[in-house]
Amino acid sequence: xxxxxxxxxxxxxxxxxxxxxxxxxxxxxxxxxxxxxxxxxxxxxxxxxxxxxxxxxxxxxxxxxxxxxxxxxxxxxxxxxxxxxxxxxxxxxxxxxxxxxxxxxxxxxxxxxxxxxxxxxxxxx
Numbered sequence: 431x432x433x434x435x436x437x438x439x440x441x442x443x444x445x446x447x448x449x450x451x452x453x454x455x456x457x458x459x460x461x462x463x464x465x466x467x468x469x470x471x472x473x474x475x476x477x478x479x480x481x482x483x484x485x486x487x488x489x490x491x492x493x494x495x496x497x498x499x500x501x502x503x504x505x506x507x508x509x510x511x512x513x514x515x516x517x518x519x520x521x522x523x524x525x526x527x528x529x530x531x532x533x534x535x536x537x538x539x540x541x542x543x544x545x546x547x548x549x550x551x552x553x554x555x
Contacts, residue, residue, distance in 0.1 A: 444538040445495060451531060452491040452507065459484025473517055504539040508532060
């Protein structure tokens, strides 16, 4: 059985990986180059809306990283990725990457917050 210390280290490493993914995406929206803005325009988004999405993503990932608000952050990031999946579907683009990211988010969340498994699947941890 894993020691409590190694479990905490694993949780923080996984949390850092999720944070890195979403922080990178949010920073990309703040520093949007011409190519990124062209892609956003293809989705029907202007530069202001694209920046607003970056702000929302940043707030969600901060909530996810903070242990006390981690579950709320998880749910908000899952909703954000649901929107990304819907947008990709609407525009005929592949949903593989957003689905993989969302799956990874849930795997990390279930490991990090055992109470999610208890509440969602009526299991004991």
